Amino acid sequence: MTQTLVVIGNGMVGHRLVEILRDSSWRIVVFGEESRPAYDRVALSSYVDTWSSADLELTPLTGCELRLGEKAVSVDRERRVVVGASGVEVEYDALVLATGSVPFVPPVPGRDLPGCHVYRTIDDLDEIRATVQAADRPGRHSGMVLGGGLLGLEAANALRGMGVSPHVVELAPRLMPIQVDEGGAGLLKRLVEKLDLTVHTGTSASSIERDGSRLIAKLANGLELDLDVVVFSAGIRPRTDLDLGLELGPRGGYLVDSACRTADPRVFAIGECAAVEGVAYGLVAPGYAMAEVVADQLSGGTRVFPGADVSTKLKLLGVDVASFGDAHAVTEGALEVVVNNAVAGTYSKLVVSDDARTLLGGVLVGDASAYPSLRPLVGKEVPAALLQPGGAVDVEMPADAQVCSCHAVTKQTITDAIQSGVACDVAELKACTKAGTGCGSCVPMLKKLLTDCGVEQSKALCEHFTYSRAELFEIVRATRITTFSALVEKHGTGRGCDICKPAVASILASLNNGHILGEAQASLQDTNDRFLANLQRNGTYSVVPRIPGGEITPEKLIVIGEVARDFGLYTKITGGQRIDLFGATVDQLPQIWRRLVDAGFESGHAYGKALRTVKSCVGTTWCRYGVQDSVGLAIELELRYRGLRSPHKLKSAVSGCARECAEARGKDFGVIATENGWNLYVGGNGGFTPRHADLLVSDVDTETLIKIIDRFLMFYIRTADRLQRTSAWLEGLDGGLDHLREVVVDDKLGICDELEAAMAAHVSDYADEWRGVLEDPAKLARFTSFVNAPGTPDPTISFRAERGQRVPVQLGIPEVVR
């Protein structure tokens, strides 16, 4: 008979447990107090970027009964029944408590005043935002965060995102006292104070009072702060208000053994509400490990909690912070090796055993790139090179070292997967070992292990070139070669093929080498580029006139209708806010373009590896909610980047407010209006592998926005592989989004001027490609079905009627079984 598992709590850890067990024989019932689906609480502060809770939601749960908005109010362990707030009773065979934690609010007088909040849930953030919006202070608002630990700095970041200047008050003498030592914390304080934070350490709030619309906080050190909002973020406590009559750990939390089982063998506890052998953990990775343990136990296994690695690497307010192992050198006789570079803004400390042979732990602030190499070495022999100032961190790792701490994957497991041929790249490693699917900080290490195992990640474009597309781009740029034949002769072999010819054609076009049907280039183009239209299954083409931003006059709409009618073209509205006209023969294409050009159109790139469209919502001109002119910007962007040849197609959109009606976050570059300017998102994708775009910069003005898009696009065009969309490119970029930001925003490589100049050249050299054909008799002559019978229609093309339009008669396929 099916057994029932009841999970109380729908946070990240409860969600993970259900995900693991959803294909098992258990019937699963989940009680969740919050009415929304499970979300990524670790990324809570990013909610402020979009105010869209959907962006934080975890994969929706399937195969379970999800009782959202139903708090479990009691458990009768005798009858094995959980009672919900609505009175519903669910019997269980096994019960898992995943109730999480509650914010700790220090007993400060005034802590319950309106305007005082905790920082734990999406609802908390909505309430903080409401307080901030109601404040009537001119200029920037002022806030206080009580707590200067990891959570406190996250909360301060969220406040900044709402236009509040935060004061951070920490009782300990330094920021992040649990993870970071004094030296690291000193640098951290200096770096975050540049970001409009004011840090008060070694003190606390002694009272909070209301004064009209303001809050006045008095600090123990005598300071008085004039505030609009107060946020308590001084740590968490295991949430055990659901009383099962079970023993609690010494510092709270349901006491469980190493199998995460309470004294009642049918009841388990996992995550922040559990005290595993007396110890409670406030991080998600140990919680996930507990979920794995319980899932295994419920499936008849015998796994136990291996003890948690509480190492952390995170980016707080744009500052890298990492802490691992014995970060505070509490091991007897431990030695510290400190490199504190105040000029570069980096701090690193390694803690080693008294004989300097074993790595015990460390702290990194400002630059944590060494973390993935160092953390697995904790407890292992420390390479001598590491102890030199600026020592290499490229060190050999022992086989049993843990590479992925989120999923407890060792180097051995990864190298086994590589050497057995199961995994040949990072994506396959993720799929078969789960390494890299948690926080992702070990992905660079996965790449390195692939290389170390001799997996040559072949970058050769095709049999004719051993170079990658990015390398060929640099060759063409440096040598100023302008023809394929010269390139293949000097840098390749053979005559080329349908892979390298279009790729090189695209590179030549990106570097402004004239019309894509020029004498030397025409034979390189894929059929769509060669005929400047989209090939359809019966050998005819479709024409998609450019309608920048989707804005069109009635007169132009009428022209499109007349052209479609006169040439008998099947007509359909596209997903990119354009109109597609199908069924044109090669001979008809120039005639159609002539009509369009005469009416002030150009045809559009609905094909080829180039900018497609920039979609828009109607924006502030008409919309009651719009905050910027999204249509105007979309038109400007589409006209600026039209014709730009790139490694793959490029799509874009501009939304006039955070409601995001233009779906900009599904685009390669998407822009969303804010009250202060524009947010730019990059690397989004719909299609086969959907991906939401990542926020690159926020609240920039139009000029800055365009400058950064120019740089972003040119950097992508230079460095991406063939047919690699921006989403895959960004996923594979070493250093990811942070690196991209360093390159195209901070100009770390010093190439931004060059990237901008390249885009400026594209913009000034752009010419209507279709008009270019009409004006050149040699090019025009290629647009004929039969070279020996110009004007004779292709006898294989015929049409029938469907819903009042012409559609192709299928051409006897499949003639060949494929």
Next chain:
Amino acid sequence: MTVVCDFEVLRPEQGVAALLPDGSQVAVFLTADGSLHALDNIDPFSGAAVLSRGIVGDRGGVPVVVSPVYKQAFELATGKCLDEPSVSVAVHQVRVRDGVVELP
């Protein structure tokens, strides 16, 4: 005998289509080494008359044209499909006489 066009109309590594009196179609290619090839213009995988619009190149040194529809490669000299050995397209004689390309 069908006249295709003047030889100088052809461009290296590109094709053109010619209509035969019986209504069938032939794709004529000029390769970079100056040789001429002629194949049926109809792509057997899609049924569309498009092989003349394919990209011309080589696979392992064998001159091919790649169908623009589903990208199968056909050997220019034999019409054999390199991706699906059971499939091939007919090969036609082609010659140049007095600067004119002809299908005898």
